[in-house]
Amino acid sequence: MTDNLELFGATEPSRAALVAIKKEVQALRTQLNAWAHQYYVQDAPTVPDAEYDRLYQALEVLEFQYPELVTPESITQRVGGAVMEGLAPVRHALPMLSIRTETDTQGSGAQAFDARVRRELGLQDSDPLVEYVAEPKFDGLAMSLRYENGQLVQAATRGDGEVGENVTHNIRTLRQIPLTLPSGVPPLLEVRGEVFMRRADFDALNERQRAQGAKIFVNPRNAAAGAVRQLDSGITAQRPLSFFAYGLGAVTPADEGGPAFATHYVLLQTLKSWGFPVAAQVQIAQGASELIAYHQHIGAARDQLPYDIDGVVYKVNALEVQRRLGFVAREPRWAVAHKYPAQEMVTRIEGIDIQVGRTGKLTPVARLAPVFVGGVTVTNATLHNLFEIRKKKVRVGDQVIVRRAGDVIPEVVGLVPGAPARPVYVPNFQMPKQCPVCASTVVREKGEANHRCTGGLFCPAQRKEALLHFAARRAMDIEGLGDKLVDQLVEQHVIGTLPDLYRLGLVSLLALERMADKSAQNLLAALQQSKQTTLPRFLFGLGIRHVGEATAKDLARHFGSLDAIMDAPEEQLLQVNDVGPVVAHSLRTFFDQPHNREVVEQLRACGVAWEEGAPAERAAQPLAGMTVVITGTLPTLSREQAKERLEAAGAKVAGSVSKKTSYVVAGEEAGSKLATALKLGVPVLDEAGMWALLAPP
Numbered sequence: 001m002t003d004n005l006e007l008f009g010a011t012e013p014s015r016a017a018l019v020a021i022k023k024e025v026q027a028l029r030t031q032l033n034a035w036a037h038q039y040y041v042q043d044a045p046t047v048p049d050a051e052y053d054r055l056y057q058a059l060e061v062l063e064f065q066y067p068e069l070v071t072p073e074s075i076t077q078r079v080g081g082a083v084m085e086g087l088a089p090v091r092h093a094l095p096m097l098s099i100r101t102e103t104d105t106q107g108s109g110a111q112a113f114d115a116r117v118r119r120e121l122g123l124q125d126s127d128p129l130v131e132y133v134a135e136p137k138f139d140g141l142a143m144s145l146r147y148e149n150g151q152l153v154q155a156a157t158r159g160d161g162e163v164g165e166n167v168t169h170n171i172r173t174l175r176q177i178p179l180t181l182p183s184g185v186p187p188l189l190e191v192r193g194e195v196f197m198r199r200a201d202f203d204a205l206n207e208r209q210r211a212q213g214a215k216i217f218v219n220p221r222n223a224a225a226g227a228v229r230q231l232d233s234g235i236t237a238q239r240p241l242s243f244f245a246y247g248l249g250a251v252t253p254a255d256e257g258g259p260a261f262a263t264h265y266v267l268l269q270t271l272k273s274w275g276f277p278v279a280a281q282v283q284i285a286q287g288a289s290e291l292i293a294y295h296q297h298i299g300a301a302r303d304q305l306p307y308d309i310d311g312v313v314y315k316v317n318a319l320e321v322q323r324r325l326g327f328v329a330r331e332p333r334w335a336v337a338h339k340y341p342a343q344e345m346v347t348r349i350e351g352i353d354i355q356v357g358r359t360g361k362l363t364p365v366a367r368l369a370p371v372f373v374g375g376v377t378v379t380n381a382t383l384h385n386l387f388e389i390r391k392k393k394v395r396v397g398d399q400v401i402v403r404r405a406g407d408v409i410p411e412v413v414g415l416v417p418g419a420p421a422r423p424v425y426v427p428n429f430q431m432p433k434q435c436p437v438c439a440s441t442v443v444r445e446k447g448e449a450n451h452r453c454t455g456g457l458f459c460p461a462q463r464k465e466a467l468l469h470f471a472a473r474r475a476m477d478i479e480g481l482g483d484k485l486v487d488q489l490v491e492q493h494v495i496g497t498l499p500d501l502y503r504l505g506l507v508s509l510l511a512l513e514r515m516a517d518k519s520a521q522n523l524l525a526a527l528q529q530s531k532q533t534t535l536p537r538f539l540f541g542l543g544i545r546h547v548g549e550a551t552a553k554d555l556a557r558h559f560g561s562l563d564a565i566m567d568a569p570e571e572q573l574l575q576v577n578d579v580g581p582v583v584a585h586s587l588r589t590f591f592d593q594p595h596n597r598e599v600v601e602q603l604r605a606c607g608v609a610w611e612e613g614a615p616a617e618r619a620a621q622p623l624a625g626m627t628v629v630i631t632g633t634l635p636t637l638s639r640e641q642a643k644e645r646l647e648a649a650g651a652k653v654a655g656s657v658s659k660k661t662s663y664v665v666a667g668e669e670a671g672s673k674l675a676t677a678l679k680l681g682v683p684v685l686d687e688a689g690m691w692a693l694l695a696p697p
Contacts, residue, residue: 021062025069028059032075045218046417048401049310050342050373053103086231087165090156093190093250096142097161097327099313099335110295113314113336114288120325120333129287130316133264134294135246136281137311137337140196141225143171144249147189150181157228161330167228170236171195176243178275185274186258190249193276197224198306201240220308242307245276263317284317295338302340311339344403345378346416347371349396352383352429356437356461360453360545364389364429366400366412374404381410385449386431395426437461440593445582456543457498458595463490466543470498474549474640475541476530480523488512498599502527502606531607534644535562538610542600546586553647554578555587557621561612562600566591621650623693626662629654629677632670634687642690649694657682665690 035052039045056076063070070076102109117130142158155171156164171177174195181189197205197220205223206216217223227239248267252258261267265284272278281298285291291314298312316322316334325333351367364383371378381402383389392414394400399419404410431451433442440455453459456466467486471478478501489495494508504527509520533541539562540552547555558576559565565587573584590596628651630639637645642665643653657664657676664677664684677684685693 018066021066022069025059025062025066028055028062029075032056032059036075044417045222047346048342048344050345053101053339053342057103087167087229089159089163090154090166091163092144092156092161095161095330096144096158096164096192096249097330097332099337100331101311101337101339103339109336109338110291110314111288113338114291117316117325117334121321130321131263131318132285132291133268133315133317134283134285134291134298135313135315136279136298136305136309137313137339138194138196138244138279139219139221139308139310140194141221141228143167143193143195143228143243145171145177145191145193146250147181147185147191149187150183150185152177152179165229169233170228170230173233173237174241174243176241176277181274186252188250188252188258190251191245191271191276192247192249193243193245195224195228195241195243196220196307197227197240198242199308200306201242205240243277244279245271246278246313261319263319264315264322265317267319285314291338299340309340310343311337313337341374342372343374344401344413345371345373346399347378347402349394349398349400349412351396352389353380354432354436356435356453356459358462358465360456360459360462362431362435362442362451362453364431366394368402371402373402373410376404378402378404378410381412383412386429386451387449389429395422395429397422397426435459435461438595440595441589443589445585452545454589454593455595456545456590457599458593460496463496466498467495467501469543470501470541471530472541475537476533477537478523478530479526480519481526485512485515485523497602499602499606502531502603502608531609533608533610535610535612538562538603538608539565542590542596544587544590546583551576551578551583557648557650566597566600623662624650626651627654627660628652629657629661629664629673631664631673632667634665634667637687642687645694646690663690663693 032052032055035045035047035055039052059074060076063074063076100113102113114130114132118127121130123130144156144158144164145152146154146156152168152172154166155168155177156166158164172179199220202217202220202223208214209216217226223239224241227236227241230236246268247264248271254260259267259270261270265282268278268282283294285294295312298309302309314336316325322332322334327333348369349366350369353365353367355363355365357363364386366381366383368379368381381404383392383394392412394412394415399416401413401416402410403413431442431444434440435442435453435455438453438455438459438461440453440459442451443454444451453462456462464486467481467490468483470476471481471486481501489512492512494504494512495501504524506517506520506524509515509523510517535556536549536552539555540547540549554577555565555573559568568587570581570584570588573579573587574581579587623646628646630642630646630653634642646653646665651662654661657673657680659680659682661677661680661682664673664682666674666677666684666686674684676682
């Protein structure tokens with residue numbers, strides 16, 4: 001479609017220009033009608049809401065500029081939607097009308113709405129502020145519930161605003177919607193609200209659908225609409241739907257015994273007292289400034305809400321003032337929807353790059369034609385992993401939908417439905433066999449979706465994570481080497497690999513920001529002290545995938561030396577207690593990388609050392625097969641020191657007491673674990689008793 005704004009300018013357009021404008025209007029109506037049919041009737045949206053809104057606003061502009069082109073059939077003259085075949089039509093006693101939409105991101109929409117209201121009411125700047133009610137704008141399906149003498153007799157969708165669909169049989173399955181109202185309600189009561197699906201319920205539903213090989217829903221709104229409009233209420237009953245009330249339709253007049261509400265806020269609170277759920281975020285706001293504040297507050301909390309919203313709604317609070325303001329065309333003057341920036345947009349994949357994370361995970365990232373989505377311009381979006389790319393069937397050059405929610409990394413949702421076929425063959429994307437950062441081997445373990453770089457000690461992308469893990473308390477225990485300092489050391493190129501830690505000098509440390517002489521001296525002392533360690537600590541500190549503290553201790557006990565571990569084939573590694581095929585393969589892959597062995601040798605050359613023993617010493621483990629629990633404060637040993645001595649003697653140190661526990665070692669202020677041991681009859685030792693247990697026979 002052409003840029004219709006270029007057609008504006010002349011007060012009286014030429015015949016040729018008018019013909020072009022008519023064609024543009026017709027093209028916009030045709031496209032919008034097609035999208036509306038997919039959205040409202042088929043429950044299968046094919047474009048993001050923002051794309052629909054963009055074309056809708058373009059049509060509104062043209063019809064405003066050339067009112068002679070407006071026809072009753074135009075989509076701007078109706079709410080949208082139609083009666084689905086198979087569901088009986090329902091004519092609404094009062095039309096379910098749409099409201100005007102503001103889409104700015106800075107608050108001018110709220111200011112413009114307040115200015116219009118004040119102008120219509122004839123208010124001056126010196127007059128009091130107008131009071132409003134602000135509410136979330138739910139992304140669901142509008143619903144009208146008709147009660148007669150306190151009984152639910154009819155539920156209808158909005159449809160085209162005048163005629164909807166009778167879905168009473170389905171709505172009766174929603175537990176949030178009362179079937180009977182308390183005494184005191186008016187004889188006729190039509191409650192308006194939104195049926196929707198909470199995000200957690202939507203995710204659970206799709207998991208069930210996926211497990212059954214059934215249809216996967218596009219979004220919660222799509223799932224909710226499809227559930228409400230089923231011909232079989234048994235299907236609806238299986239869908240986790242929710243409901244929020246937000247207003248009234250037809251109601252018994254006050255002079256005939258009906259309610260005489262003064263404000264919209266009181267109306268909502270009364271609905272709540274009658275058993276209808278009302279959103280907790282409903283709030284009274286005084287003037288434009290508080291509307292803007294509400295818009296910003298809800299926008300900041302939007303991603304934490306348990307359900308989807310696409311904006312907020314402002315309504316004049318006083319119902320008498322609402323009646324004075326009335327309607328313009330098919331929209332109330334007293335209400336407006338203030339949307340948030342689009343969170344889904346259409347763009348094109350221009351390339352696929354690989355990003356290597358701190359832990360070595362390789363993530364394919366789509367390089368996009370720039371698109372404004374979720375309040376920012378997005379040029380990259382994650383594709384997660386190779387399996388996601390295959391499932392979404394995306395390739396370079398494809399038109400795709402991109403989603404962004406809050407601070408979440410933008411992602412490619414999938415192909416644009418109905419997009420033209422690729423004009424030329426584009427091969428499937430393949431993951432690289434070598435890391436694009438360090439050229440180390442890339443592996444994908446059986447049963448995992450992610451590919452990983454094996455160069456943990458060598459890869460620059462993993463440098464910070466490797467340093468922090470190496471320095472951790474249960475590894476080399478280098479006190480003072482935290483996140484902020486590691487960031488500086490790496491980003492200023494002071495450190496490249498782990499051995500560079502032990503080459504640090506006072507001058508290079510003092511050159512760092514906020515590094516005082518005392519702190520630098522303390523860090524150098526901690527580094528010097530860490531050189532004397534144990535084989536399990538050193539092995540754990542290398543950050544080998546799947547090798548935790550317990551596995552490192554088992555390996556050290558079994559082999560006795562690091563060289564024996566590095567050279568052991570997988571068959572020998574599998575002989576170690578609790579080492580399975582995955583761990584054995586991970587160890588072998590790690591030590592088969594020459595640069596990893598080089599890092600180990602450099603660390604040794606820097607003075608890092610530990611005591612090693614012969615493999616034959618494995619037999620001298622007096623506590624082999626025993627399970628011990630430590631509780632309370634021991635007189636001379638920390639829990640970690642006691643644990644190391646017990647594990648060195650072959651015991652397994654557990655965190656909880658059971659009938660299978662061999663001993664409980666208890667110190668001062670021992671709590672529930674001691675009580676459990678006494679109850680189960682498990683032997684209890686003090687520290688002296690533990691030493692006696694460890695003493696050779």
